[in-house]
Amino acid sequence: MLRSKILNRIRLLKPVIDRRCMSSASKTPLTLLEVDDKSGIATLSLNRPPVNSLNIDLMNSIIESITEIEGNKSRGLILTSANDRVFCAGLDLNELHKPNQERLKEFWAVFQDVWLALHLCSVPTAAAINGHAPAGGCLLATACEYRVMLPQMTIGLNETQFGYMAPKWVMLSYLSVLPRRLAERALTQGKLFTTAEALDVGLVDEIAASKEEALAKCSTFIDSFSKANPLARSLTKKQIREPDVQKLIADRAGDLKECLEYINSPLLQDGLGAYFEALKQKSRSKAGKS
Numbered sequence: 001m002l003r004s005k006i007l008n009r010i011r012l013l014k015p016v017i018d019r020r021c022m023s024s025a026s027k028t029p030l031t032l033l034e035v036d037d038k039s040g041i042a043t044l045s046l047n048r049p050p051v052n053s054l055n056i057d058l059m060n061s062i063i064e065s066i067t068e069i070e071g072n073k074s075r076g077l078i079l080t081s082a083n084d085r086v087f088c089a090g091l092d093l094n095e096l097h098k099p100n101q102e103r104l105k106e107f108w109a110v111f112q113d114v115w116l117a118l119h120l121c122s123v124p125t126a127a128a129i130n131g132h133a134p135a136g137g138c139l140l141a142t143a144c145e146y147r148v149m150l151p152q153m154t155i156g157l158n159e160t161q162f163g164y165m166a167p168k169w170v171m172l173s174y175l176s177v178l179p180r181r182l183a184e185r186a187l188t189q190g191k192l193f194t195t196a197e198a199l200d201v202g203l204v205d206e207i208a209a210s211k212e213e214a215l216a217k218c219s220t221f222i223d224s225f226s227k228a229n230p231l232a233r234s235l236t237k238k239q240i241r242e243p244d245v246q247k248l249i250a251d252r253a254g255d256l257k258e259c260l261e262y263i264n265s266p267l268l269q270d271g272l273g274a275y276f277e278a279l280k281q282k283s284r285s286k287a288g289k290s
């Protein structure tokens, strides 16, 4: 008993570097979790090269980390990227293009889960957006309570650019930070906002010149709750977010069915295939391989 109390105490005091959910190819950790022993703030870094695209393993690793942060009494969570150019490139297009049907079902369920876990996380959450954040990357950031972004990056729900209508609950994240009229226009255009534009419309709260500054600003945001009772704060957040969350929870199976039909449709597959090929081509040209 005493031993486990001491071990727990040591765990809380020492910075924790967590290494679970390894990338199967390289055996590197897909997320890095570090708890600052002085501030008690946890930093969760996405670590799936080249662009932190969200596959099943990365999303499971994020969920496990959030569960751990909630369990280890951290005072807050900062979500960031170990990559200095890309925060998160959104869903892994390999999971969506010509998918295996069983895997696609699992993938979509985990995608719903990661949004719920982040959206309902009991501690204050902030995103230090130190790189591009298109589509699912933007969704992760908007599920957090505060966003600080580095200059000359892009962020937005650009699904219509590759022929996809974002699901209702994904749109709700946008509507929680943008005025309805602006959200409608940006969603239908598939607009990617530059950092300056994102600040202007309120999609991000602050700009920081460096990752260190972004992390410091996120910490300041988390510190702003120091006088609030943590349980009352967390219940208030859950209450405010309840209607959005219910829209997904009430019909997860319906959302899955709709998404499977949509993703499998030839129109979406063709659009996605062309979009993915253009991305690969751009990447090859950059590397001088074409």
Ligand SMILES: CCCC/C=C\CC(=O)SCCNC(=O)CCNC(=O)[C@H](O)C(C)(C)COP(=O)(O)OP(=O)(O)OC[C@H]1O[C@@H](n2cnc3c(N)ncnc32)[C@H](O)[C@@H]1OP(=O)(O)O
Binding pocket: 050, 051, 053, 085, 086, 088, 089, 090, 091, 092, 093, 094, 096, 132, 134, 135, 136, 137, 158, 159, 164, 165, 166, 167, 170, 263, 279, 280, 281, 282, 283, 284, 286
């Ligand atoms: C079904 C929809 C549900 C609704 C919710 C969310 C939908 C999504 O999230 S779908 C994903 C949408 N994502 C994007 O549109 C982003 C696409 N990527 C980019 O714009 C750029 O890669 C990015 C700005 C993020 C980074 O640019 P660079 O640093 O210049 O990198 P490269 O473009 O050269 O890419 C390197 C490498 O990564 C591959 N890549 C990029 N994005 C993805 C992705 N989302 N999934 C899988 N792979 C991705 C890209 O093809 C390159 O690979 P190689 O060709 O092997 O070099």
